[in-house]
Amino acid sequence: xxxxxxxxxxxxxxxxxxxxxxxxxxxxxxxxxxxxxxxxxxxxxxxxxxxxxxxxxxxxxxxxxxxxxxxxxxxxxxxxxxxxxxxxxxxxxxxxxxxxxxxxxxxxxxxxxxxxxxxxxxxxxxxxxxxxxxxxxxxxxxxxxxxxxxxxxxxxxxxxxxxxxxxxxxxxxxxxxxxxxxxxxxxxxxxxxxxxxxxxxxxxxxxxxxxxxxxxxxxxxxxxxxxxxxxxxxxxxxxxxxxxxxxxxxxxxxxxxxxxxxxxxxxxxxxxx
Numbered sequence: 001x002x003x004x005x006x007x008x009x010x011x012x013x014x015x016x017x018x019x020x021x022x023x024x025x026x027x028x029x030x031x032x033x034x035x036x037x038x039x040x041x042x043x044x045x046x047x048x049x050x051x052x053x054x055x056x057x058x059x060x061x062x063x064x065x066x067x068x069x070x071x072x073x074x075x076x077x078x079x080x081x082x083x084x085x086x087x088x089x090x091x092x093x094x095x096x097x098x099x100x101x102x103x104x105x106x107x108x109x110x111x112x113x114x115x116x117x118x119x120x121x122x123x124x125x126x127x128x129x130x131x132x133x134x135x136x137x138x139x140x141x142x143x144x145x146x147x148x149x150x151x152x153x154x155x156x157x158x159x160x161x162x163x164x165x166x167x168x169x170x171x172x173x174x175x176x177x178x179x180x181x182x183x184x185x186x187x188x189x190x191x192x193x194x195x196x197x198x199x200x201x202x203x204x205x206x207x208x209x210x211x212x213x214x215x216x217x218x219x220x221x222x223x224x225x226x227x228x229x230x231x232x233x234x235x236x237x238x239x240x241x242x243x244x245x246x247x248x249x250x251x252x253x254x255x256x257x258x259x260x261x262x263x264x265x266x267x268x269x270x271x272x273x
Contacts, residue, residue, distance in 0.1 A: 008262035012255040019252060023071035032062035034069050035220045043238045055240050057230065066222050067245055073223040074249070077137055078203040082196050084142025085203075089149025090192060094180050096150070097157025108154065111147055119144045120206070124215060137216060141206045145199050152195055153188055160184055190267050198260035201253045208249060224249040 027034070032052070038060035046055045046063075054063035096107040123140040160166060161184070169179050208225030210216035217223045224245050231242030 008258045009266065012259040012262065016252070016255045016259065019071060019248070019255075020075060023068045023075070026068040027065045030062065030065050030068075032065050034061065034065045034222070037061055043234065043241075045238070046240055046244075054244050055238065057238070057241055058234055063227075063241060063244065067224075067227060067248065070222045070224045070227045070245060071248065071252075073217055073221060074204055074207060074225070074252070077141065077207045077217075077223070078200045080138045081141035081203040081207070082145065082200050084138060085145035085149050085199060086192065086196055088142065089146040090153050090185065090188065092146070093150035093153030093155075094157050094184050094188070097154040098161050098176065098180055098184060100158075100161075104154075108151075111150055114147055120209070123206070123210070124213070128215070137207065137210065140210075141203050144206060145202055149192075149195060149199065152191065156188055156191055157184055160187055194260060194263045194267050197256060197263055201256045201260075204249070204253060204256070224252075 030053075038056070041052070041056050041060045043058055044052055044056045046053060052062055052064065054067055057063055057066070092107065092111075096104045123144060166179060166183055169183055174182075204224075207216055207223060208228065211223045211225030212229045214229070217226055227245035228242065228249065231238075231245060234241045
């Protein structure tokens, strides 16, 4: 089964590309920016009049531009955090699965111990102790998501290390590091790509939760989670301030989930073939 023939992958991928392109281009074509306040236009409803397509917030700032910026920030945090978890999880899981024995047991017991910790509270403590900077958000969210990746990669590595090409590399004297990099890692790419598309929604939810608590992206920057938090406070007088970012956040999460499920079906079909 090809990726192009899977409707879930095609439709979800197209929607995500369209949203990402709009987030990049939208602020350029708008006559407004995301910081300028206009106290003569407080909490205007969505209208083409004045080019406020999504209306304005309680400070008179254009919600279309701020929403597009929020999509940028949310996607950037999610993708970078997922890449952090990818690097850590693949390296950790591949080493544990390939080496095996007591080292594998000790490494996985460490993972089990980390699983027992309330990581979201740990992230909140990090954000409070080291200030709420942009870089720390990447590291904090990536630190939450790498545990699942490590377990999946470790399980795949346990089966791959018994394959003939790995045994041949061992017999020819290839080092453990080179075997992992040249033989194990390339054969993990399929399942890893699928799982990354499923961890991105988790990262988006964590970032949105932190922003909703006021611990994520700080003003004047914004994210979809921060916009939802602001919209909740304005819900009675300006429902669009909540419904628009919340609707976009839900749509992005659904698209990534459908994309991940579709890629998993494609990967499973290729495994059967």
